[in-house]
Amino acid sequence: MPPDVQELFDWLVDGAPGATNPVAVLERFCPDLVTAGIPVERIAAFVQTLHPHIMGRAFRWKPGAPIQVNEASHAILRTPAFENSPVGRVLANAQPFRCRIALEGPGELSVIQELAEQGMTDYVVLPMRFMNGSTHAITFATASPDGFSDDHIDALVQVCRPLSRVAEILALSRTAVNLLDTYVGRNAGDRILKGHILRGDTELIRCVIWFSDLRGFTSMADRTEPGAMIRTLNELFECQVPFIQKHGGEVLKFIGDGLLAIFPIFGEDPKPACQAALTAADEAFAALAQLNEARAARGEPALQFGLAQHVGDVTYGNIGGANRLDFTCIGPAINLAARIEALASKLGKRQLLSAELAAHAARPVVSLGEHELKGVSAKQTVYEPG
Missing domain, CATH: 3.30.450.40 (GAF domain)
Structure with missing residues (x-):
């Protein structure tokens, strides 16, 4: 040589x-x-x-x-x-x-x-x-x-x-x-690669929470062939994930037909993250409308998802068993977002905002009054975009 x-x-x-x-x-x-x-x-x-x-x-x-x-x-x-x-x-x-x-x-x-x-x-x-x-x-x-x-x-x-x-x-x-x-999200993946891998290795962060799920999932799943149901869920999530990521959000997990994401708040002002989350929602619903046009042309039923958006503190990091961990968020703010999403279905609304998010929304919002939420001690005032 x-x-x-x-x-x-x-x-x-x-x-x-x-x-x-x-x-x-x-x-x-x-x-x-x-x-x-x-x-x-x-x-x-x-x-x-x-x-x-x-x-x-x-x-x-x-x-x-x-x-x-x-x-x-x-x-x-x-x-x-x-x-x-x-x-x-x-x-x-x-x-x-x-x-x-x-x-x-x-x-x-x-x-x-x-x-x-x-x-x-x-x-x-x-x-x-x-x-x-x-x-x-x-x-x-x-x-x-x-x-x-x-x-x-x-x-x-x-x-x-x-x-x-x-x-x-x-x-x-x-x-x-x-x-x-792909499987845990870019921010979580970066943290894992940098060594944040110990169980209990968590931090408290402030963020906008995105919690959504497919309306009528149970009845749809009962009458839909499994392969077709998977394709439907993929179409539904494709209406949301690109826009969440485009505007700085992090998709944490898919929970059956549901999706949990966060938009981290940097600094003291939550307005930029709130605006990003609201814009992502606008674009997600626009994508859903286009999807439903395509589904109608194929003779398939329209899809609808409900969305709750809330601002709060969450515990973010490694949670789970000794040999099986999940990098995710927990906390009362997550639970509240989930309850607001359930209320959206009950009220027939596609998108509800918590009072905390509505206070920082750079757009008109409409109050829907106070409501009792399961597992939440105080009544919560909720809003929808105006």
């Missing part, structure tokens, strides 16, 4: 110190190969991940240009174009692929045709095998008239072994972030 390649090899074996993400790794890896005398003109790494929407990411390098990062959806795996591509083949069979473009011609594969048009003469795809058994890929292309020599190929194979370990570590870290963001 040439000395410069050995130096790169050793850096990767040491864990690529100083490079904390894939782009930083490739920003050294790619130019160092050129410096070592390997005539690479194009390098692309393809790393799969665990994510509900994203199949993986592609990192593309060429001399003198920033590394391009693209994400691919799961749907791409099912396309004939991907399945028949060199990368698709390598991901499927974990075997290297090579096309000596100058000698063999570009053939029928579009990616090789594009490389030929760019003056590339040789193209190699190597599998990157992770310890969990998954296969990823990295590609190399050259414009050298003679293509890659046997020594070049051997050096690439050797240096990609420690690169695979570094890529796996970075991929696992990203997967952890993806899964925590």
